[in-house]
Amino acid sequence: MIFQTKKSVLASLAIGFWLASSAQTSVNEVPKGWHLKDLNSDGLYGISLDKAYDFLKNKKSNTVIVAVIDSGIDTLHEDLKPVLWTNPKEIPGNGKDDDKNGYVDDVHGWNFIGGKDGRNVKEDSYEAARVYHKFKAKFENVSDTASLSKEDLYTYKMWKKAEKQVTGGGKESGLELLILKRTFQAAVKNDTILQKAIGKPTYSGRDLEAFTPTTDEQKKAKTSLLIFFTSNNVMDMTNTALMDDFKNYLDSEEKKAEAADKAPKDYRGEIVKDNYDDFNDRYYGNNDVMANTPFHGTHVSGIIAAARNNGKGIDGIANNVKIMAVRAVPDGDEHDKDVALAIRYAVDNGAKVINMSFGKGFSPEKQWVDDAVKYAASKGVLLVHAAGNDAANVDSVENYPNPLFKDESGKAANWITVGASGDPKAGGLVASFSNYGKKEVDVFAPGVKIYSSIPGGNTYGDAQGTSMASPVVAGVAALILSYYPNLTPQQVKSVIENSAVKTDLKVVSPGSDESVSLSDLSVTGGILNAFEAVKLADSISSGKSQPAKANQPKAQKAMK
Structure with a gap:
């Protein structure tokens, strides 16, 4: 979009x-699929995917389930049908919860913003407005915050921020x-x-x-x-x-x-009809994972795992992946309860990587999401999240969900935040819209003019955003786990970060004309590289080395 x-x-x-x-x-053109190319052989700042596969060619791969929490997926698309996850314990269309997980006929995933009557949430409101009006009566006449409890003070500050945004x-x-x-x-x-x-x-x-x-x-x-x-x-x-x-x-x-x-308007409540304030009321929704807004999720899924080498459309990044569709993102801001339950559903049904190409500026039920993130960590699941498209520094500007726990117990180690890179010939090495952060954005990956599947059965097109950069990282994470299943989420994160390739090129800081180093905009100061990642994963998996805090000298040179 x-x-x-x-x-x-x-x-x-x-x-x-x-x-x-x-x-x-x-803007000069870049070819379709440029994000998969290699700088040395193709002259494009892609992820060197062919070189990665050449390195892996004599190795065995295992199937990895990747959950895509998004707006929906075109399950009839020619490049996605072969890679859709199918629940092995569910009998399609019999109207029964065969696997007793609480979700009836969840064949390819689940839709948490659907109704039992078959209707689906398409549009929704924005969290700032929901927060402002929900807590207005409670806080609008508060002049002295000294008497507020710690929890109320947290909510009050959130409400004041929403008030400024909504009325200012x-x-x-x-x-x-x-x-x-x-x-x-x-x-x-x-x-x-x-x-x-x-x-x-x-x-x-x-x-x-x-x-x-x-x-x-x-x-x-x-x-x-x-x-x-x-x-x-x-x-x-x-x-x-x-x-x-x-x-x-x-x-x-x-x-x-x-x-x-x-x-x-309570768009969601009118259709879903759960008790939103009760997190234990979790068995709502329907199994329509395509619904009526599948553009975004279809494009994201194709980037990760569109069937490779089938002569159709595009090649996804990972070659032995099953895509689990979990619908939780409307046209508007997603709800924390749906996000938290979507993560838990994905974990409980075998996903090892979860892509989350969505975000918002408020998270009133953040504790629910935090608990789900901790649950994912306990089950060995990696979460990959888009940094956002406001050209903002997320070290100081809130962007949710995020890995910083509300209870101040620390930061999730099974979480990667992704900014969007491009190519210097097509607008710059860093996307002008991408959020950034020296502390909170882990790595940059291609997110400008990314060609992938779109709804229509056999249709393809370009889209851009950190929403496209995140699945590039999720695809590489799945590729790593497919060949090196013994690695933990923390090790995969470390591999991706420590194999990110640095450059001496100056970049334009998003939202300004300032020329900076990429290390000023992210933790790694580098761009995702699948070839360097699988080499490092191979070394760690075999016990030959441990991740270091520096990039490969050869790779650094290649990017100059």
């Missing part, structure tokens, strides 16, 4: 779109929303003109680029709409997908604007 940047950034882009500016971002937009936010509305109206008009001019209702950015207008009206429409395709590196995206993405973003911003005066 392309509308994953700060509102102010999108508003600036929208102004240019609205005014039909002819100035377009000039002012005239600037109102102007940005007005611009977005007018931009969308102009986009709809231009799209209608272009559909008629091109002669078909659905066209890609490349189709639009190749189209030759015959009237001034068509020329203006092409110039205006092409800005979004080129500026976001989504030339393979269709006009319908682009417009849907824009409309969803506009709807979300309108909901945020309404939140100051109006409590958000």
